[in-house]
Amino acid sequence: MTGGKDNNANVVSRDINSDSKESNYEVSVNPQLSTILSLNDEVNNMDIKDMDEAYKFLDAETEALELDPAYEKKLVRKIDFHIMTIICGLMAVQMMDKTTNSYAVLMGMRKDLKMTSEEYSWVGSSFYLGYLVFEYPANLLLQKMPLSKTLGLAIVLWGVVLMCHAACKTAATFLLCRTILGIFEGFMNPSYIIMTSQWYRKEEQFMRTCLWYGFQGLGTLVGASIAYGLQVHRAGYHAFASWKCFYIITGAITVFLGVVSALHVPDVPVKAWFLNKKDKMYAIERSKSNQQGFGNRKFKKYQLVEAFTDPITYCIFIYAMSYAIPNGGLNNFGSILLNKDFGFSSQQSSLMNMPGGGIDIIFPPAVALINHFWLKDFKIISMVIINLLCVVGTCLLAFTDHRGSKLTGYYTLYISTTNMAGVASIVSSNVAGHTKKITASTVFLVGYCVGNMIGPQTFRESQAPGYAGAKTAMLVSYCAGAVALFVIYWIYFKRNKDRAAERKQAEEVIPADRIAFADLTDLQNPEFVYDL
Template sequence: MASDNETNSHEIASDVNKESKYEVSIKNLDPQLSTILSLNDEVNNMDMKDMDEAYQFLDEETENLVLDPAYEKKLVRKIDFHIMTIICGLMAVQMMDKTTNSYAALMGLRKDLAMTSEEYSWVGSSFYLGYLVFEYPANLILQKLPLSKVLSLAIILWGVVLMCHSACHAAATFLLCRTILGILEGFMNPAYIIMTSQWYRKEEQFMRTCLWYGFQGLGTLVGAAIAYGLQVHRAGFHSFASWRVFYIITGSITVFLGFISGLHVPDVPVKAWFLNKTDKMYAVERSKSNQQGFGNKKFKKHQLIEAFKDPVTYCIFIYAMSYAIPNGGLNNFGSILLNEDFGFSSTKSSLMNMPGGGLDIVFPPAVALINHFWLKDFKIISMVIINLLCVVGSCLLTFTNHRGSMLTGYYTLYISTTNMAGVASIVSSNVAGHTKKITASTVLLVGYCVGNMIGPQSFRADQAPGYAGAKTAMLVSYCAGAIALFALYWIYLFRNKKRATFREEYDKVASDKIAFADLTDLQNPEFIYDL
């Protein structure tokens, strides 16, 4: 608290709000306090268009609402059932669809389309080229237009384009389909990040993000099972290649889920058909605790500039690229590596991806649970440890020759999904200001795209079947990722300590309206970073 000779911060705030000419000169105050008082004045005079969408749903009844923990717990379960199940399902089919190439390659895709090794490498890279080019426009569209409708349309079109893969008879048309598919994926992960920040408190977001990211594993399991079935039971497909049937099956599943998503998921929580009036009031109040709200449709240039001045943005980019280089390589060459380097048959190679899918499902939520109950405020440190385990896995894969140790290293790399989920959660919970959030989300996914473009290119035909260069690239990537995560932890720790020191000196002086002012995390004095 302030010393006796200092003016109480509440009295200062009252003086500033009541007097047209300050009796206490702001210039003589603590610079941080001066900034907050000026910010209060600015927020109180803000145009409605500058405020968060959640603000328009505030009324006297909502402002005086006291949350009942038991009722809130039931509400969270309801949200999990209606929202989280859909996101998890969409994430599963998204991963299933992205790994179709790895299985299709074992079914004769490369032979039927007369693909060279270099052309097949571009099958993975062209997807992320489309993703990269359209990522920021996709984020702007998600900001300007109804979130659920845009997402649903993108998913349906994704499924249609995936089925079009089966009609390709040359490498060029196949690469075109992959590029269009990448453009459409540009809508998906940003939408999931925004939805998570809308529906859940900051302390709930890491768990949910790990859950829906982990459901990539279900997509791997289902994709591997379908591929195995088509490889073993080829009867009836002699005139129509089994890999073509594979794309039709996976595309049909995606189109179906796209329609379900459009009909089921609301654009914002207060428009949810499955919430009653009290539930919606709780949703607004819960968003207030995040100091973020539901979002804002107005593009704010100063938030864009702040995002690129914030060192956090570059840590996010470096980590995303470091994760995606191994990811892009293994998504397209994983089954080929198991077949050519590890010595498994083509059918067994499809099945050998299934344990990795199981790790994807189990490991991220398990880490999130451990952090939630026992290691609070150590999420980022746990992510550093996981990346270091991936370094060990890369070493086993790169420097050993025994199939058992190589396989152990290969499966260890699957746990890195936890960290990508964690970084997505950081964007959701620790980046405030809607324009800044979509910018950070774009940077995350640009890094993800660049890495996924580089990854397949590291698998060079002249290094087959061991692909030593690709394995070395994975090892270096995981080391760089661990450093980026550690830097992120220290930046957030420093900022939280600085704000905690200020709170010890002064009572809360920020206006309650600040929570819905669409301020960035650096602007908002009440914002606390989730570690």
């Protein structure tokens, strides 16, 4: 690298996505070498507006920094304490809030609102309708506005709307509240994905994503405990229904955590109040290895186009939808299955969801640990195996009569949380270019929304209490998800192999350091290596 910050004043007429292979350079070595030389030249002359946010904080001291592994380890622990604890807490209340309906219906919510079975199916679907419609605007706002403040405001408003559920008198007003609630959820998962990619190295992201996704199990445990307590200790109260208290309690918890998040979490690592100057320099240097930086607020059309021409985007969509069809159904009908199909009482059904919450907390981090220490580069293959285990679990749930085997199948489905975390980490670590990442994240969550809208509709009242159609839909979904994950693995494996061969041919060329902060996409950057 020959140019520092002051060399950015000249704006080149070509964008970074211009045909670098058709550059004016005449290099008689090989096409890959020519491409890298041309790319370096374009990066060194880019306008600073095209660069990643991290580049604005580079200086001579930062560029000469050599990381001390012991100090870096302490820094990661500090980041985990200040950032990961907040994300885990937010994920827990997010799951607790989404499953309130499954418990509220056991407390008489449907009866009080005179809600038909078809209207109750739309309680789950309407939430994801709002999520779907506002997903892309939410992602654009997260790119243009300060990340932490935008997320914090969305969480506070989420909690307020959740408390408003208690004021509903009819099914129509309740459905409206669910739709508005879905709008604010559109800010949450994309924010967690961006934050994970900002703060952690690629090799650290799968573990952290599994951790915060797994903490939705804590939300299940807390929600089930609150629901059980209200059912037992407010059984004789009729002036103010227990299900209304449930929404108010969970909403108040959410508002509190939203305020904490907005005040505590910085928008980018270099603005973190809990990091000293050396820590911030380390954060910048660590981000270089990701070849992604902290993000860029400029919308880049070519990255949008690349996202929609990359087959990975469609595989991610298919997997998200295949996961969400069972998820959407069980979030709203899980307690009903336990009550009507398995034969547990209403109070027992609330408690029987708790083991699933424990599985969510333990299993995803356990799989991430196994992959980190013993099965490196087999993360996606392990996800395929997990989806096949969910196929087995669905067969137990759908095709056996013994309550024990059906319950085993029901709990087995909770391990699919690991794969949702894994695909979120794929978006975080394997999709580069901030606009492309935002787009891929949106497509991922659109698939999640579509599946969650379909899921509750597969539970037909005419098929109660066994709901054979819904269980069949789950089986097909898990099979499709396994295929999508394997295709993702094959594409990434082939790309890594091809790029390794190309880099070997051009080994005498070392790209400029600035390439890490040029906001290049994973397909543009010849130094990018996909995490398998």
